[in-house]
Amino acid sequence: MHLVITVHHLNNSRSQRVLWLLEELGVPYEIVKYERDPKTLLAPKSLEAIHPLGKSPVITDDGKTIAESGAILEYLIETYGKGRLAPARGTQAEIDYRYFMHYAEGSLMPYLLLKLVFRRVKTAPVPFFVKPIARKIADTVCGQFVDPNLTRHLAFLNAHLTKHAWFAGDELTAADIQMSFPVESAVARAGELADVSKLADFVKRIKARPAFQKAIERGGPYELVG
Numbered sequence: 001m002h003l004v005i006t007v008h009h010l011n012n013s014r015s016q017r018v019l020w021l022l023e024e025l026g027v028p029y030e031i032v033k034y035e036r037d038p039k040t041l042l043a044p045k046s047l048e049a050i051h052p053l054g055k056s057p058v059i060t061d062d063g064k065t066i067a068e069s070g071a072i073l074e075y076l077i078e079t080y081g082k083g084r085l086a087p088a089r090g091t092q093a094e095i096d097y098r099y100f101m102h103y104a105e106g107s108l109m110p111y112l113l114l115k116l117v118f119r120r121v122k123t124a125p126v127p128f129f130v131k132p133i134a135r136k137i138a139d140t141v142c143g144q145f146v147d148p149n150l151t152r153h154l155a156f157l158n159a160h161l162t163k164h165a166w167f168a169g170d171e172l173t174a175a176d177i178q179m180s181f182p183v184e185s186a187v188a189r190a191g192e193l194a195d196v197s198k199l200a201d202f203v204k205r206i207k208a209r210p211a212f213q214k215a216i217e218r219g220g221p222y223e224l225v226g
Contacts (some may be wrong), residue, residue, distance in 0.1 A: 004077075005029040008050050010043050011036055012223050013179050014069045015057030019219045021073055021177050023211035027080045029180045031218060048097045069181075070101050073174045083172045094168035100175040103108040108153055113187050114146045147193055154186060154194035161198035172209075180206055188224055 004021065009015045009031045022029045034044050034056065048054035051067045058067045061079075077086050085092035104112050116136040133175055160167065168175045183202050187196050208210055 003062055006032060006060045008032050008034065008047065008056055008060070008065070009219055010034045010047070010056030013043075013056050016219055016222050017069055017177050017181055018057045018059060018072055018214060019215035020066045020074075020132055020180070021064075021076055021174060023083060023214045023218075024172075024177070024209075025076065025080055027076070031118050033220065045212045068134055070105060073178055074101065077174050080201060081174075085172065085177075087168055087171075087173060093173075096164075097168035097173055097175045101178050104175075104178045104182050108186065110155075111150045111153065113183055115142065115150065116143050118146065120191075123178075147190070150186070151189045151193045153198055154190060154199070157183070157186075158195050161202055176206065177181055185224055 005027065007015060007018050007022070009019065011033070013036075018030070019029075022146055034047055035051055036043060043056055044166070045054065047056060047058070051058045051065060053067070055067065057066060057072055058071055059072055059075075060066075061075075061185055066075050077084075077121050087097050118141055121176050123136050123140045124134065164170070166172050166176050167179050180203075190196075191200070
């Protein structure tokens with residue numbers, strides 16, 4: 001007898017995408033909730049009992065433990081999708097699907113993380129004589145490296161969604177679910193760098209989906225960290 005999928009869910013994290021996919025697929029699951037430390041915003045040590053890195057998302061299914069957002073989404077689509085939320089093989093849509101499934105965390109998210117880190121550097125509590133130096137370093141790195149790269153990525157993504165309804169063509173796929181977290185982060189943290197009108201529209205459309213809203217109901221209130 002197959003056991004119900006368990007999602008080890010950290011508040012305000014990428015694991016919200018896993019809940020959303022499961023709701024879109026109509027696959028039963030249960031949630032074990034974990035809370036970030038309110039000061040450090042780090043995951044609790046108890047997650048290390050599920051996976052050695054102590055990160056979320058992680059799922060357990062039929063004796064298997066699967067970590068990493070993209071790997072989890074691909075596993076769920078391949079195991080429970082029955083052809084849903086993935087393009088037909090051999091199509092351009094499938095090529096785009098594979099690309100954005102990996103691009104989300106591999107190409108886009110690192111720059112957004114750097115943006116967040118250096119923003120925190122500027123506001124971190126440090127001795128008054130250190131603060132100008134910290135601000136200068138943060139401004140220089142963002143101005144010369146982070147922001148130019150983010151600008152390029154945002155222009156690329158906005159142009160893509162000008163030509164396509166979704167990231168892998170005319171229909172919602174798991175690639176859109178994978179892209180949801182970095183796109184929402186990009187609009188919130190770097191929207192001033194480029195035209196993000198199509199990305200902002202994408203965020204509105206996904207949040208209007210009943211499955212997305214159901215995932216929020218089950219997973220709890222969701223806000224971007226930082």
